[in-house]
Amino acid sequence: MSEFGFSSTADEVLEGKDLTGKTAFITGGYSGLGKETARAMAAKGAHVIVAGRDIEKANTAAEEIRSEVEGAHIETILCDLGSLEAVRACGEEAQQRFDKIDLLINNAGVMACPKGETSDGFEMQFGTNHLGHFVLTKHLLPLVEKGEDARIINLSSRGHHLDTVHLDDPNYEHREYEKWPAYGQSKTANILFSVGLANRFGHKGITALALHPGGIMTNLGRHMTEEDLTWMRKRMEDNAKDGGEGLKTIPQGAATTCFAATEPSLQGHGGQYLEDCHVAEVDDESSSGGVRSYALDPKTADDLWALSERLVGETFSN
Numbered sequence: 001m002s003e004f005g006f007s008s009t010a011d012e013v014l015e016g017k018d019l020t021g022k023t024a025f026i027t028g029g030y031s032g033l034g035k036e037t038a039r040a041m042a043a044k045g046a047h048v049i050v051a052g053r054d055i056e057k058a059n060t061a062a063e064e065i066r067s068e069v070e071g072a073h074i075e076t077i078l079c080d081l082g083s084l085e086a087v088r089a090c091g092e093e094a095q096q097r098f099d100k101i102d103l104l105i106n107n108a109g110v111m112a113c114p115k116g117e118t119s120d121g122f123e124m125q126f127g128t129n130h131l132g133h134f135v136l137t138k139h140l141l142p143l144v145e146k147g148e149d150a151r152i153i154n155l156s157s158r159g160h161h162l163d164t165v166h167l168d169d170p171n172y173e174h175r176e177y178e179k180w181p182a183y184g185q186s187k188t189a190n191i192l193f194s195v196g197l198a199n200r201f202g203h204k205g206i207t208a209l210a211l212h213p214g215g216i217m218t219n220l221g222r223h224m225t226e227e228d229l230t231w232m233r234k235r236m237e238d239n240a241k242d243g244g245e246g247l248k249t250i251p252q253g254a255a256t257t258c259f260a261a262t263e264p265s266l267q268g269h270g271g272q273y274l275e276d277c278h279v280a281e282v283d284d285e286s287s288s289g290g291v292r293s294y295a296l297d298p299k300t301a302d303d304l305w306a307l308s309e310r311l312v313g314e315t316f317s318n
């Protein structure tokens with residue numbers, strides 16, 4: 001059990017830690033939780049790479065962080081997770097520009113969008129949140145392998161309670177699209193990917209973890225309708241009855257990422273799911289916390305790994 005919890009902020013979690021010499025690569029690093037993670041890590045001396053699909057937004061965010069954090073070492077890189085060609089180009093550019101990555105923070109995400117497809121024809125949420133990060137991680141792995149106490153942190157969500165991964169139809173080709181189960185599927189995939197990474201690369205000193213950051217008002221809710229908001233409020237009320245604690249601020253929302261990336265006791269203990277700055281219990285009932293057992297199942301993780309390799313046409317070598 002850590003000293004941190006629901007209310008802890010990114011700065012509190014990083015207090016007393018020195019990230020000088022660490023390189024952190026953060027997808028979706030120009031807004032919301034990614035930007036706060038970038039700021040907090042830069043403030044502790046990390047070399048931060050803000051990856052984003054709009055380079056102007058990335059450069060603006062980097063400028064803003066530099067104005068807040070004196071001497072911040074921040075760079076930006078173009079990374080559109082909705083196109084495997086763009087992801088591969090990002091990986092190639094990163095290998096040319098950077099010596100290593102100690103902390104790969106797979107933070108970018110899209111939630112409950114209308115039915116859509118990535119450039120490669122994958123369902124938008126599965127394609128962006130999972131497959132985009134799957135291929136990016138593969139291409140950045142040679143850099144991560146050079147990192148010290150290297151960690152891969154996958155931003156999942158309590159939304160993973162909404163659905164498991166449908167290995168027989170991940171792209172909604174044979175069933176009607178539903179935006180919330182599709183988000184749930186993609187977020188379960190983020191956890192299973194962490195399990196798969198831990199099993200394959202743990203022996204190389206890489207710790208892969210997944211996490212739920214909390215419920216935080218960010219641009220993530222851009223696709224939410226009035227009906228969705230009513231449903232969300234009801235869910236939060238039910239959660240409160242079940243012991244849940246409501247919304248977090250953005251600094252609180254970035255805390256579990258910073259914890260997962262730097263907590264010494266987590267080194268070598270990959271394949272776990274965190275929330276509120278601690279490892280969550282397996283719970284197949286609660287709506288207010290915990291990780292579903294289907295999201296940690298090693299066989300499903302292996303099956304998803306094989307499916308993902310087949311869909312993207314690339315294999316990891318380990």
Ligand SMILES: NC(=O)c1ccc[n+]([C@@H]2O[C@H](COP(=O)([O-])OP(=O)(O)OC[C@H]3O[C@@H](n4cnc5c(N)ncnc54)[C@H](OP(=O)(O)O)[C@@H]3O)[C@@H](O)[C@H]2O)c1
Pocket residue numbers: 027028029030031032033034052053054079080081082083106107108109110111128155156157158159212213214215216217218219220221
């Ligand atoms: N906020 C919450 O309550 C909450 C709860 C649970 C989990 N999470 C997870 O936390 C992570 C961060 O979310 P957030 O709340 O900080 O939301 P956010 O402010 O919307 O940040 C998400 C980031 O992902 C980027 N992104 C979306 N599609 C992309 C693509 N195709 N290629 C590259 N980047 C892309 C967005 O860029 P654009 O702005 O250009 O689209 C944005 O920078 C997500 O993975 C989310 O699922 C958040």
